[in-house]
Amino acid sequence: PALIRRLVPPAATRSTLGYWSAYMPFGTALALLAGPWVLEALGWRSWWWCVAALSLALAACICVWVPAQDATGAPVRRLASNAALQAARGWALRLRQTLAARGPWLVALSFAVYSGQWLAVIGFLPSVAVQSGASGALIAPLLALAALVNMAGNILSGRLLQRGVPAHVLLNLGFCSMALGAVLAFAMLPSMQVSGWQLALRYAGVVVFSMVGGLIPGTLFSLAVVLAPDETSVSTTVGWMQQWSAAGQFAGPPLVGWVASVAGGWHWTWAITGSCSLLGLLLARQISRLVPR
Numbered sequence: 523p524a525l526i527r528r529l530v531p532p533a534a535t536r537s538t539l540g541y542w543s544a545y546m547p548f549g550t551a552l553a554l555l556a557g558p559w560v561l562e563a564l565g566w567r568s569w570w571w572c573v574a575a576l577s578l579a580l581a582a583c584i585c586v587w588v589p590a591q592d593a594t595g596a597p598v599r600r601l602a603s604n605a606a607l608q609a610a611r612g613w614a615l616r617l618r619q620t621l622a623a624r625g626p627w628l629v630a631l632s633f634a635v636y637s638g639q640w641l642a643v644i645g646f647l648p649s650v651a652v653q654s655g656a657s658g659a660l661i662a663p664l665l666a667l668a669a670l671v672n673m674a675g676n677i678l679s680g681r682l683l684q685r686g687v688p689a690h691v692l693l694n695l696g697f698c699s700m701a702l703g704a705v706l707a708f709a710m711l712p713s714m715q716v717s718g719w720q721l722a723l724r725y726a727g728v729v730v731f732s733m734v735g736g737l738i739p740g741t742l743f744s745l746a747v748v749l750a751p752d753e754t755s756v757s758t759t760v761g762w763m764q765q766w767s768a769a770g771q772f773a774g775p776p777l778v779g780w781v782a783s784v785a786g787g788w789h790w791t792w793a794i795t796g797s798c799s800l801l802g803l804l805l806a807r808q809i810s811r812l813v814p815r
Contacts, residue, residue, distance in 0.1 A: 523743050524757035529589065533684075535747070540680020540740035546637075547672030547736065550644060555666035613758070620758040625749025625812050629742050629759070630766035632693065632805045636738045637767040638774025639700060639795040643707070643731060644669050645775050650724075650788050668728050675736020680744070682737075689741050690810035694803060696738040701799035703731025704792040731795075738802070749812060774798075 523539055530538045560569050620626050647665050679692055706727025742763065750759040778795075782788050 523747060523760045525588075527747055527756060536683040536744045537680035539743045539747070540677050540683070543679075543740040543743050544673040544676040544736075546739070547669050547676065547732070550641075550672075551666040551670035554648075554669055555662055558662060616755050616758045619751045620755050620762055623749075623751045625809075626746070626751070626755075626759040626762050628805050628809050628812070629745050629749060630763040632802055632809070633739065633742050633763050634766040634770035635798040635802045635805070636696075636700075636735065636742075636770070638770030638777075639704075639798040640672070640732065640735060640774075641771045642774040642778040643704065643728065643791070643795065646778065646782075646788070646791075647728065653788075664725065668725070668732050671729055671733040672736035674733050675738075676740045679737040679740030683741065683744050688810070689745050689813055690806045692737045692741045693806035693809065696735050696741070697799040697802035697806065699734030700731050700738075700802075701792075701796045703727045703729070703735070704795040704799075707731060707792070708788050708790070709792040745809060745813065748814070749809075 523542065526538055526542060527535055557569065560572065647668060648661075651661055651665065675696065682692060683689060704727065707724045708727070743760070746759045746763050747756055750756040774794075778791055781790050781794055
C-alpha cells in the first residue's frame with residue numbers, strides 16, 4: 523500500500539487499494555478450486571514448486587513493469603520532499619512512532635478480528651460441507667465462489683470510499699453482515715445432516731458473510747494510509763496491520779475448531795464470529811473519531 527500511494531495518482535489511491543486488498547480471497551479461491559486437482563494429479567511437492575515459480579515470475583514482472591518514478595515523476599525512493607528526512611530516520615524510530623500512535627493499533631486489531639473469523643469460516647467450509655451431507659462435482663466450485671465473492675466487497679469498498687462514503691459506515695456494514703451471515707450459516711442448523719433448502723440457506727449465509735465482509739479489508743488498507751503517524755510511517759503501519767492480520771488467521775481457525783469439537787458440531791461457530799464482529803464494531807467507532815471529516 524505504501525508503494526501504491528507513491529505510484530498512483532491521489533484521486534485513484536483508494537480505489538486501487540480496494541483492488542489490491544482482493545489478493546487474499548483470490549488466492550484462497552484459487553487454492554480451493556485448483557488445489558484438489560493439483561494435489562491428486564501431481565502431489566503436494568509439485569503444488570509448492572508451482573507456488574514458488576509463480577512468485578519468481580511475479581518478481582520478474584515487478585522488475586520489468588513497476589516504474590522507478592512515482593505519480594509526480596519523482597524517484598520512488600523519495601517521499602514527497604522528505605528524502606533526506608527519510609534517510610536520516612531509522613526503522614526503529616518509525617516503529618516506535620507507529621506503536622505509540624492510536625490509529626495503527628485500531629486498524630491492526632480490526633484486521634485481526636476480521637481475518638480470524640473469515641479464514642476460520644472459509645477454511646473449514648470443506649469439512650462443514652462434507653459433514654452436512656453435501657456431495658457432487660459442484661462442491662469445489664461453490665466453495666471457491668464463497669471465497670471469491672469476497673473480492674466484490676474489496677473492490678466496492680475502494681469505489682465507495684472514493685465517492686465519499688465514510689470509512690466507519692463501511693466497517694459497520696461489513697461487521698454486521700458477517701455476524702448476520704454466520705447466524706444464517708450455523709446458528710439455526712444444529713444438525714449436521716440437513717435438507718436441501720437448509721444447505722442453500724447455510725450457503726447463502728456464507729456468501730453474505732464473505733461478500734459484504736469484504737468491505738472491511740479494503741477500507742482498513744485505506745485507513746492505514748490515513749492514520750499512519752506521518753508519510754514516512756505508512757509502510758510501518760501497514761506492516762503492523764499485516765502482522766495482526768496474520769495473528770488473527772493463526773488464532774481464529776483453532777478456536778473455531780475447538781468450539782466445534784466441544785459442542786459436537788459447527789452450530790456454535792456464530793458465537794465466535796459474532797464476538798469478533800462486535801469487537802470490530804467497537805473498534806470502528808473508535809476509528810471514526812480519528813478519521814478527518
